[in-house]
Amino acid sequence: MKPWTMMETSQTPTDGGAVSLHRRGKEYSIRIDGQELMNSRRHGSEEELARLACQAVADRADCRVLIGGLGMGYTLAAALKHLDSTGTAVVAELIPAVVRWNQNYIGHLADKPLEDERAAVIQGDVAQTIQKSRQAFDAILLDVDNGPEGLTQKENDRLYQPEGLEEARKALRPGGVLAVWSAAKDSRFSKRLKAAGFQVDVHKVRAHLGKGSRHFIWIAKKK
Ligand SMILES: C[S@@+](CC[C@H](N)C(=O)[O-])C[C@H]1O[C@@H](n2cnc3c(N)ncnc32)[C@H](O)[C@@H]1O
Structure with missing residues (x-):
């Protein structure tokens, strides 16, 4: 097998x-402190995150989706596929280098979603x-880490805690969905979502x- 460079x-x-x-050949990997955050060989569940969330709201005109974490762009590309021509997807990416890598080296992996005129990126x-x-998005998709518990960046914890969930609820339009990707099951997170007013x-x-x-995906609908 070829070595990684x-x-x-x-x-x-x-x-x-x-x-x-x-x-390594056609395969790419993004790592934080040596721990793999995303690998181009596996992106099915990242695409499912977008499909499940967008299916719940894609019939709305001018559907607005916020995605947390660009990674290799698979979730963004899948969201754009499920939105019509009036829909838009904004992706917030914490690490400037990840945006640059998508523009310079790995954009082809997900068919260059950043070049779609319905997409925008916020660094x-x-x-x-x-x-x-406030009431700005029909769906908020979070795939910023390994899930509510498996954090590579501890600052992300607040997104999954009651205050963060309350902020997400306020940012959603009525009936909007918060969709969360995780590598592991987490029944305490389900309870927190319900307590925060989600179905x-x-x-x-x-x-x-x-x-x-x-992998696990929560689809939490704002009641
Ligand atoms: C697992 S990857 C996302 C993979 C992506 N779903 C895909 O389809 O390729 C996580 C991404 O979230 C970014 N990230 C981590 N914390 C973040 C935050 N608080 N806000 C925005 N992006 C964040 C990481 O830099 C990384 O690019």
């Missing part, structure tokens, strides 16, 4: 951790975009093309 490194703006882009913390938005469905999905690890 490191293409570029940068730092996370929050704690200065090392974020790096690696390549920054999705928590801040949520906080300053909750948890979907078990496979990592890729019906195979591989099981």
Whole structure:
């Protein structure tokens, strides 16, 4: 098997951790402090996140979707696929280098979703975009980490805690959905979502093309 080569490194703006882009043949990997955050070989559950969330709201005219975490762009590309020509998707990405890598090296993996005129990118913390938005989005999709518990960046914890969920609820339009990706099951998170005023469905999905690890997606509808 070919060895991995490191293409570029940068730092996370929050704690200065090392974020790096690696390549092995056609396969790419984004890592934080050596821990893999995203791999181009498995993106089925990231696409399911978009399908499940957008299906719930895509019949709305001028549907507005916010995505937390660009990664390799698979969730963004899938959201655009499920939205019509009046829909828009804004993606907030914390690490400037990740946006640059999508523009320069890995955009082809998900068919260059940043070039779609319905897409926009904000460089920054999705928590801040949520906080300053009121009844602005039909869906908010969060795939910023390994899930509500498996955090590579501890600052992301607040997104999944009661205050963060309340902010997300306020940022959603009536009947809008908060969709959350996770590598692990978490019944306490389901309880927090219900307590925050959401109607909750948890979907078990496979990592890729019906195979591989099981991942979890919460579709939480604002009551
Ligand atoms: C697992 S990857 C997302 C994968 C993506 N769903 C895809 O389809 O490729 C997580 C991404 O979220 C970004 N991120 C982490 N915390 C964030 C935050 N608070 N706000 C915005 N982006 C964040 C990371 O830099 C990384 O690009």
